[in-house]
Amino acid sequence: MSKRDYYEVLGVSKTADEQTIKSAYRKLALKHHPDRNPGDKNAEEQFKAAAEAYSVLADGDKRHMYDRFGHAGLGGAATGGFDPSVFTGFEDILGGLGDIFGFGEGGRRRGGPQRGSDLRYDLEISFEESATGAETHIQIPRQELCDTCGGNGAAEGSKPTTCPQCHGHGQLRYQQGFFTVARTCAQCRGTGSIVTKPCLTCRGAGRVQKERKLTVRIPAGIATGQRLRLSGEGEAGPSGGQAGDLYVVIHVQDHAFFQRDGNDLYCEIRVNFPTLAIGGELRVPTLEGDEPFSVPEGTQSGTTFTLRGRGMPDVNGRGRGNLMVTVKVVTPRKLTRDQKKLMEQLASSLPAETFEPTPVAEDDDKGLFDRVRDIFG
Numbered sequence: 001m002s003k004r005d006y007y008e009v010l011g012v013s014k015t016a017d018e019q020t021i022k023s024a025y026r027k028l029a030l031k032h033h034p035d036r037n038p039g040d041k042n043a044e045e046q047f048k049a050a051a052e053a054y055s056v057l058a059d060g061d062k063r064h065m066y067d068r069f070g071h072a073g074l075g076g077a078a079t080g081g082f083d084p085s086v087f088t089g090f091e092d093i094l095g096g097l098g099d100i101f102g103f104g105e106g107g108r109r110r111g112g113p114q115r116g117s118d119l120r121y122d123l124e125i126s127f128e129e130s131a132t133g134a135e136t137h138i139q140i141p142r143q144e145l146c147d148t149c150g151g152n153g154a155a156e157g158s159k160p161t162t163c164p165q166c167h168g169h170g171q172l173r174y175q176q177g178f179f180t181v182a183r184t185c186a187q188c189r190g191t192g193s194i195v196t197k198p199c200l201t202c203r204g205a206g207r208v209q210k211e212r213k214l215t216v217r218i219p220a221g222i223a224t225g226q227r228l229r230l231s232g233e234g235e236a237g238p239s240g241g242q243a244g245d246l247y248v249v250i251h252v253q254d255h256a257f258f259q260r261d262g263n264d265l266y267c268e269i270r271v272n273f274p275t276l277a278i279g280g281e282l283r284v285p286t287l288e289g290d291e292p293f294s295v296p297e298g299t300q301s302g303t304t305f306t307l308r309g310r311g312m313p314d315v316n317g318r319g320r321g322n323l324m325v326t327v328k329v330v331t332p333r334k335l336t337r338d339q340k341k342l343m344e345q346l347a348s349s350l351p352a353e354t355f356e357p358t359p360v361a362e363d364d365d366k367g368l369f370d371r372v373r374d375i376f377g
Contacts, residue, residue: 113241263321
């Protein structure tokens with residue numbers, strides 16, 4: 001049975017360069033790999049054919065012989081399938097597929113300095129502090145570089161040595177067919193080096209636990225759930241690596257009078273009936289203190305007035321929100337005899353209570369039975 005042309009198998013031209021050939025093979029290998037097509041004999045054959053073609057066309061000498069003499073020029077070098085010596089590892093064959101399974105460059109953990117962990121601190125502040133901004137101090141426990149050894153974990157006068165097991169890579173690699181599996185070196189725990197004489201202060205860890213007092217500047221307008229990032233104030237990195245960051249998560253206490261929605265503030269003021277009826281002056285609480293406010297004559301209970309620019313400041317410095325003031329009439333529970341007489345005189349002087357009819361929609365002139373019938377068909 002005659003064999004297919006290797007260029008035809010990979011779907012490339014005879015002038016294709018090495019990168020084009022490799023890219024074509026990767027696509028076919030991903031598509032027809034047995035692990036992705038279990039039990040599919042045709043896919044298995046396609047995979048073997050692609051691998052065999054690549055083993056020839058990826059080798060300069062074999063490709064030259066193949067171009068001159070065809071399959072006969074290989075002298076049986078590729079007649080039994082592909083040549084595994086062409087490949088240096090699964091990552092080299094399939095590139096990005098190694099990353100998908102966590103074996104590629106993205107999944108490797110190399111020895112040497114590593115970035116420290118980020119930390120979180122939950123900070124509760126008052127409503128007033130969130131409105132005006134503040135500066136406070138916090139105490140956090142964290143891992144810091146050992147001052148004695150400078151973070152390398154070795155005792156004074158010595159230094160870490162390259163791990164003899166992984167030769168400084170921090171990983172051991174195992175070849176399983178096409179796959180190259182990388183595992184963290186157990187002897188150096190992925191650092192790539194070992195400490196024969198550990199530092200007495202940190203016992204070879206390179207880091208020690210400390211309490212650190214930090215100053216936190218709270219911007220005006222900050223709200224619950226927002227975070228402040230303190231760069232480099234997280235834990236020190238192993239082996240002298242870069243420190244992580246500290247994230248301060250803000251929790252604002254509720255206010256007894258104001259409620260916040262975005263940058264707007266809401267409040268409710270109890271007002272007696274005469275003030276709403278004939279108008280008058282009120283004192284409205286704001287973030288800066290009480291301010292005078294004029295209530296127009298005939299104001300209805302439940303009316304909301306807007307005091308522009310009296311809300312919370314924007315945390316990014318883009319102005320301020322509004323203060324929404326709702327007035328509610330308050331009914332006295334107890335009246336003196338004179339007050340009752342005055343109220344009776346007022347009531348008798350006011351027009352009788354009236355009710356305005358509500359406009360009826362077109363469909364509302366139907367009877368109850370007709371409306372129910374329309375609903376249920």
